[in-house]
Amino acid sequence: MSIKAPRGTKDILPSEVPQWQMFEAKVREVCKLFGYSEIRTPIFEHTELFQRGVGETTDIVAKEMYTFLDRGKRSLTLRPEGTASVARAYLEHKMQGEAQPIKVYYLGPMFRYDRPQAGRYRQFHQFGVEVFGTKEPTVDAEVIMLPVFFFQALGLKEFTLEINSVGCPRCRQAYRQQLQEALKERVPKLCSDCAERYEKNPLRILDCKNEKCKELVQDVPLLTGALCAECAAHFAQVKQALDALGQEYVVNPRLVRGLDYYTKTAFEIISPALGAQSSICGGGRYDNLLATIGGPDIPGIGFALGIERVLAALEAEGISRKAPDVPDIFVATAGVPEAEALKVTMQLREAGLAVDKDYLGRSLKAQLKFAGRKGIKYVIILGDEELKNGQATVRDMQAGSQEVVSLKELAAHLAGLLRGAE
RNA sequence: GUGGGUGUAGCUCAGCUGGUUAGAGCACCAGAUUGUGGCUCUGGGGGCCGUGGGUUCGAGUCCCAUCAUCCACCCCA
Structure with missing residues (x-):
C-alpha cells in the first residue's frame, strides 16, 4: 500500500459515521433549545486574521498553522480554530446592526500542525458556540451550561468543570509584574520551559505539570486575588449564577487559556476517562477580540469542544455506539x-x-x-x-x-x- | 520540536540463539446441501515480513537510516 491518509488525519469510516451523525443531531437539538443559530464560515482565511485574532505569540500561530500562498500570492491559512472566523464574519456582515446579542454555533474541521498522539490530530473537528454583544455574567453561565447540558444529553457521566478568571488587560498586566516579582529568585530552579515562560508568558508557569515547578509556585499570589474590582465582581456573579443553577464546578486559579484573546471568564471541561489529552471543552470570554481584528469594542464569549475527544470519552465510558443503517x-x-x-x-x-x-x-x-x-x-x-x-x-x-x-x-x-x- | 515503544495475511498475533517452499485463529470464497443464512466439517484465495541500505555463504530474525504508527513531553480541542 503506497498512499495513505496524511499524518494526523483519518478516515471516518461507514461504521463510525452513524455515531458522528448522532453527535451532530444532538448538537443541533441542544443549540436549538438554547437559541443558537448555525453559521458556516470558510475553512481557510487570510493568515493575518489568525495572527491578529489568536495572537502572534501563541503556539498555534507561531508553529502550528497550515499556511500557504494561493496562485494570486495571497497568504492563506487552514483555520486552526473557529472563533476568529466567526468574529470576522460578524464584523464583515455588520451583525452589530442586528438585534443583539448574536448567538451562533459551528461544526467542522480545524487544522493544526501538531505531533499526533492519543486525542490529538492534525485535522480534527470542533463544535463551538459564540455570543457577541453582551458582557452580562449570566451569559457566561449560559455558555458554560451549554456544553454541560450537551454532555449530559449524550449520556456522558464522568467530567469535571473548571473555571477561572484571567482578568482584563489591566489587572493581568499588574498581576504579571507581581508574579514575576514573586518568582524572581526562583527562576534558576524552574524547568527550562518555565524559565522561558518567565519572560514570555509567566502566567503559564502556574499551569506547568512539572512536579518541581508545581512546588515552587505553590505559595505564589494568584490571579484571582489580583483581579480589578470590575473583573472580580464579574467573576463573583458568574459563580453565583452557576450556584443558583446547582451546577458544580472547581475554581482552578491555575487555569490559563493559551489564546491571547481571552479575558475574564475561562473554563475547561475535563474527562478523566481520557489520556493526556483530557480536555474535552475549552472556552471563555474575549471582550477585546473584535477590537483587535479591527472592529468596534464589542464583547464576546464562546467555547469549542473537540468531537474526536468527546466520542473517545463516550467510548471509554462504554456508552453504546449507534449501529450503521442497513437496508430492511x-x-x-x-x-x-x-x-x-x-x-x-x-x-x-x-x-x-x-x-x-x-x-x-x-x-x-x-x-x-x-x-x-x-x-x-x-x-x-x-x-x-x-x-x-x-x-x-x-x-x-x-x-x-x-x-x-x-x-x-x-x-x-x-x-x-x-x-x-x- | 524532544523522548520511548511498535511495524509479519483484511483483523489479532506466532515465528526459539539468523538456516530450505513464512504460520495460526478470526474474516473472505467455494463445496458437503445442483432453490434456503446462523452450527459443523472439508478445501481455496490471499504476504516484495513498512521502505532503503549494510553485515553474512544465508536476514522476517542482527546493525544503520528513513517512513508510518502508538504513548508521553510540549501545546491544546
Missing part, C-alpha cells in the same frame, strides 16, 4: 435474470422501502448468508417457479419463516411487516 429488505435471486431482480428492487424502492440486492451473481445460499450477516430483516427470494405465477417468497430472517406473496402486493405486504416490527 434484500432481494435474492434463484435462477432468474438479474435485470428482473433489479426491476423488483426498484419497484420496492419507489414504494419507499430500503432495499438492496446481490451484485455478485452468488448462489442463493451465499446471498442468504450475506443478508443474515448484515442483519437484514427480510429477504425476497425471486425464483423461476414463483415468478411464473407472478409471485415471490418473503423470508423472515429472524424467525426463519417464509411465505409466498404476489408481486403486486409485495410492497404493501412488506410495509405492513416492517410497521408491525417496530
Whole structure:
C-alpha cells in the first residue's frame, strides 16, 4: 500500500459515521433549545486574521498553522480554530446592526500542525458556540451550561468543570509584574520551559505539570486575588449564577487559556476517562477580540469542544455506539435474470422501502448468508417457479419463516411487516 | 520540536540463539446441501515480513537510516 491518509488525519469510516451523525443531531437539538443559530464560515482565511485574532505569540500561530500562498500570492491559512472566523464574519456582515446579542454555533474541521498522539490530530473537528454583544455574567453561565447540558444529553457521566478568571488587560498586566516579582529568585530552579515562560508568558508557569515547578509556585499570589474590582465582581456573579443553577464546578486559579484573546471568564471541561489529552471543552470570554481584528469594542464569549475527544470519552465510558443503517429488505435471486431482480428492487424502492440486492451473481445460499450477516430483516427470494405465477417468497430472517406473496402486493405486504416490527 | 515503544495475511498475533517452499485463529470464497443464512466439517484465495541500505555463504530474525504508527513531553480541542 503506497498512499495513505496524511499524518494526523483519518478516515471516518461507514461504521463510525452513524455515531458522528448522532453527535451532530444532538448538537443541533441542544443549540436549538438554547437559541443558537448555525453559521458556516470558510475553512481557510487570510493568515493575518489568525495572527491578529489568536495572537502572534501563541503556539498555534507561531508553529502550528497550515499556511500557504494561493496562485494570486495571497497568504492563506487552514483555520486552526473557529472563533476568529466567526468574529470576522460578524464584523464583515455588520451583525452589530442586528438585534443583539448574536448567538451562533459551528461544526467542522480545524487544522493544526501538531505531533499526533492519543486525542490529538492534525485535522480534527470542533463544535463551538459564540455570543457577541453582551458582557452580562449570566451569559457566561449560559455558555458554560451549554456544553454541560450537551454532555449530559449524550449520556456522558464522568467530567469535571473548571473555571477561572484571567482578568482584563489591566489587572493581568499588574498581576504579571507581581508574579514575576514573586518568582524572581526562583527562576534558576524552574524547568527550562518555565524559565522561558518567565519572560514570555509567566502566567503559564502556574499551569506547568512539572512536579518541581508545581512546588515552587505553590505559595505564589494568584490571579484571582489580583483581579480589578470590575473583573472580580464579574467573576463573583458568574459563580453565583452557576450556584443558583446547582451546577458544580472547581475554581482552578491555575487555569490559563493559551489564546491571547481571552479575558475574564475561562473554563475547561475535563474527562478523566481520557489520556493526556483530557480536555474535552475549552472556552471563555474575549471582550477585546473584535477590537483587535479591527472592529468596534464589542464583547464576546464562546467555547469549542473537540468531537474526536468527546466520542473517545463516550467510548471509554462504554456508552453504546449507534449501529450503521442497513437496508430492511434484500432481494435474492434463484435462477432468474438479474435485470428482473433489479426491476423488483426498484419497484420496492419507489414504494419507499430500503432495499438492496446481490451484485455478485452468488448462489442463493451465499446471498442468504450475506443478508443474515448484515442483519437484514427480510429477504425476497425471486425464483423461476414463483415468478411464473407472478409471485415471490418473503423470508423472515429472524424467525426463519417464509411465505409466498404476489408481486403486486409485495410492497404493501412488506410495509405492513416492517410497521408491525417496530 | 524532544523522548520511548511498535511495524509479519483484511483483523489479532506466532515465528526459539539468523538456516530450505513464512504460520495460526478470526474474516473472505467455494463445496458437503445442483432453490434456503446462523452450527459443523472439508478445501481455496490471499504476504516484495513498512521502505532503503549494510553485515553474512544465508536476514522476517542482527546493525544503520528513513517512513508510518502508538504513548508521553510540549501545546491544546
